[in-house]
Structure formats: C-alpha cells, structure tokens
Amino acid sequence: MHLPIARPSLPPLDEFVNVLRELWETRMLSNFGRYACQFEQRAADFVGNPHVAAVANCDLGLVISLAALELPKGAPCLVPSFTFNSTINSIIWNGLRPVFVDADPETFNADPNDVRRRLEEGAAAIVVTHVFGSPADIDAIMELAKTAGVPVVFDAAHAFGAEYRGKRIGHPSLGALQVFSFSGTKPITAAEGGLIAAADGRLIDRILKLRAYGFRYDYISDVVGLNAKLSELHAALGWLLLGQAEEVILARNRLAAYYRGQLATCPEVSFQKLLPHCRSTFKDFAIVCADGRDELASCLARAGVQTKKYFVPLHTMPAYRRFGSGNDDLADTEALSARVLCLPIFNEMSEREADRVCETILRFYGRT
Structure with missing residues (x-):
C-alpha cells in the first residue's frame, strides 16, 4: 500500500456540510463574513496576538507583508537559499533584491552568523523561514536586525503551533510580521488559506487595506492593494480544524x-x-x-x-x-x-x- 508523505486531516463530513448549508442559505461566500472573522479570532487566541489578518494563502500574505513595510524599490532583502520558492517570490514581486543567506547545517534555518555578515553589506529587511516548523534563532536574528535598524518578516508557513521559549510563533514579540499557511499539506488546513500576525496595530491596519484592494469599507483606496481575501468556504474548514x-x-x-x-x-x-x-x-x-x-x-x-x-x-x-x-x-x-x-x-x-x-x-x- 502506498504511504504518502502527507495526508490532510479533515473534520467529519456532516460537520462541514452543516456549515455549507448555512452558507448556502446566507449566500455569504466572501468579504469577511462570519467564518472568516471566527477563523481570525480562533487563530488570534491560539497564538496570543490580537493583530492578525486572514488571507487567501501564505504567498499573498508574504507579498503584502513586505508591501506593508514600504521598502524602497531595488533595496536588498536577506533571504535563506534553503527555503521554499514562495519566500523569495514575495521579495521579487515587491521589486526588492534578494540576497542569499546560508543555512545552519544543524537547525536548517538561516545561519545568524551569515545574516550578520550579509547585513554588513547593507539590507532593508530580513526574511527568515521556520524550516519544517522548527523555530529559527529568533533572538539572534532580531538582535542583529535591531542593530542594523531593519525589520524582520518570518515565513511561518510551516509553523502554526510551534513554540519559541514559552511563546507560540505568531506572538507579537516574535517578529514584525509572521505569515502562516493553511494549505493542504499543513498540519492544520483550510484547503487553501493564510494568516498574517503583526507586531502592532499600525502594521495590521495597513495589512487589512492591502489584502482588500487598498481600502476598508468606503471603496476609496489609500494604498495599492490586491485581493487576498479568504473565502467563507475555506475559512469555515479552517475554523473547524483550528480547535484541534x-x-x-x-x-x-x-x-x-x-x-x-x-x-x-x-x-x-x-x-x-x-x-x-x-x-x-x-x-x-x-x-x-x-x-x-x-x-x-x-x-x-x-x-x-x-x-x-x-x-x-x-x-x-x-x-x-x-x-x-x-x-x-x-x-x-x-x-x-x-x-x-x-x-x-x-x-x-x-x-x-x-x-x-x-x-x-x-x-x-x-x-x-
């Protein structure tokens, strides 16, 4: 019998059908409906951070997280070479220049020593991945970033439920922006979906506009946004599973x-x-x-x-x-x-x- 490398867990079908029945009755399929809000609240409670925003997927979450930092076009951005393609794609989509950082051969995460070396050449930001869900050396990376005066974005696609020294990844003290994935290969899935956890209310306010065309409520864009809304179908599935x-x-x-x-x-x-x-x-x-x-x-x-x-x-x-x-x-x-x-x-x-x-x-x- 074939043994797959991954297999998503799903709720009992009747539970999801009950949710679908409600969605069919209300016809509320997107635009920050009940289940998108409940998904955000459950995730916020779990990671211990009120400043969260659900998005359609982690890729878009990374793109708009970097956009929220308003970095100058062409600026260098440190990124590990040992990570998934989405990490670097978000840098390039923002018109930034990736600068490769080596991996620690034991933790597989970005090597703080090489981060220090590359920062000496200059950088506008650091993007670091929690590889396979194992936390990077956040303290070391954040201290280097503080000294250099640059923000840190964590690609936390693998890391919903990971913990770093008593705090869950996603806690506001563990990075300016942390971006999770709930795709079908993740321990908790929404089929497709993502979540951005911000360090403060100012950043999350900007994220909330960026994920919805650049505006909130009034159709008047304050920033150049895109459509990164999480649908009610995906949010409902994620909400059912977050409790586990x-x-x-x-x-x-x-x-x-x-x-x-x-x-x-x-x-x-x-x-x-x-x-x-x-x-x-x-x-x-x-x-x-x-x-x-x-x-x-x-x-x-x-x-x-x-x-x-x-x-x-x-x-x-x-x-x-x-x-x-x-x-x-x-x-x-x-x-x-x-x-x-x-x-x-x-x-x-x-x-x-x-x-x-x-x-x-x-x-x-x-x-x-």
Whole structure:
C-alpha cells in the first residue's frame, strides 16, 4: 500500500456540510463574513496576538507583508537559499533584491552568523523561514536586525503551533510580521488559506487595506492593494480544524520522537536540531543521510513510501540565479540539500506505518 508523505486531516463530513448549508442559505461566500472573522479570532487566541489578518494563502500574505513595510524599490532583502520558492517570490514581486543567506547545517534555518555578515553589506529587511516548523534563532536574528535598524518578516508557513521559549510563533514579540499557511499539506488546513500576525496595530491596519484592494469599507483606496481575501468556504474548514491544533502538534511531536527512537541505531542518519525550549510542528520530518540519499529515496519508493528531497537551494534555480553574487557563501545550504530527505508524517499516521519506513531505512543501511 502506498504511504504518502502527507495526508490532510479533515473534520467529519456532516460537520462541514452543516456549515455549507448555512452558507448556502446566507449566500455569504466572501468579504469577511462570519467564518472568516471566527477563523481570525480562533487563530488570534491560539497564538496570543490580537493583530492578525486572514488571507487567501501564505504567498499573498508574504507579498503584502513586505508591501506593508514600504521598502524602497531595488533595496536588498536577506533571504535563506534553503527555503521554499514562495519566500523569495514575495521579495521579487515587491521589486526588492534578494540576497542569499546560508543555512545552519544543524537547525536548517538561516545561519545568524551569515545574516550578520550579509547585513554588513547593507539590507532593508530580513526574511527568515521556520524550516519544517522548527523555530529559527529568533533572538539572534532580531538582535542583529535591531542593530542594523531593519525589520524582520518570518515565513511561518510551516509553523502554526510551534513554540519559541514559552511563546507560540505568531506572538507579537516574535517578529514584525509572521505569515502562516493553511494549505493542504499543513498540519492544520483550510484547503487553501493564510494568516498574517503583526507586531502592532499600525502594521495590521495597513495589512487589512492591502489584502482588500487598498481600502476598508468606503471603496476609496489609500494604498495599492490586491485581493487576498479568504473565502467563507475555506475559512469555515479552517475554523473547524483550528480547535484541534494543540492535539495535532502534540501527536506529530510524538511521532517524530518515535521515528528518532526507531532510527537511533542507524549512524548513517541524523536529524534536524531543535533549539532549546522550542517546539516544532514537524510539518515535515527530515533525515540527513551521511551517504546514499538518492538511492535510499529510490529504495523507499520501491517499497511504496513517498519521500521528498526538500528544499532545492533557491540560488541554483533558473529563475533566481541572477540574484547570486560573488559574496555568497552557501556551502552548507548545498551540502544539506544534497543529503536531506523528508519522510512521511501526517496527523493520523500510526507507529505501524512509521515502522514500515524505518525498517526499510535500516535494511538499506544494513542495520537489521
């Protein structure tokens, strides 16, 4: 039987049908209806931040978050090369110039030392990802940003439910703007959807205009906005599932711990390091292979197990190569990308299914 790398959890169908019945009766399908507002409130309560805005997806959330900062066109913006394409796309759509930062080979997140080095060249902003839901070194990044006088936007697509030193990602103290995804591969899904968490009311007021054509209520645009509204259909699905967020993240942490335990006797495999006093969402569960990553992926595929070689370094992609420079030092990113392999993990995955994955890995490396 095929074991997918991800499988979305859904509410009981009758619960969603009841919501749909209400939407059919009211004909309120968008424009910040009941469920979009309830989705925002439930998410705000969960992360401990009243300054949130639901958006159609994380990509648009990142685009308008950077737009809200009103940075000068062409200004340099630091971004890790080891992240998803959406992160850099948001920079380019805003007319900014990406400057690549190397990854920490242990945490997979942006290396604060390389952030410091690139800031010395000048930057208007920093965009950092919480890779696979494991929090970046926020304190170090924020201190560097404060010294340089630049804002930090966190791509928190993977990180709804993650915790950093006693606070949930999304808390107003953990970044000027933090942007979450609720797409179908995320631990909590709205099928498609996103959420922006801002550090203060001034920023969120600007976000609320940017996500709705540039105005609120009166059809008179104060800023150049776009349509990033979350539909009532998506908001309702997300609202139904948000109540399970804590339970879901705990389950994924248990499964990650089980994976680690089962693979502990395999020295050819290592794992992403989690910073002290932090909690990952384990949106992805990644191993780092000392050797034979591609062959292992093929072996797992023959066994019916889907894996993912993720991420591909941005600086190697045709669309982004032009942003490379002689000052780039991305050796750790390239080494990590050549060895990392994401294994199946989803909310309802069983230990028995994890055993199937681990047994294949152990056999491949001759550890059974």
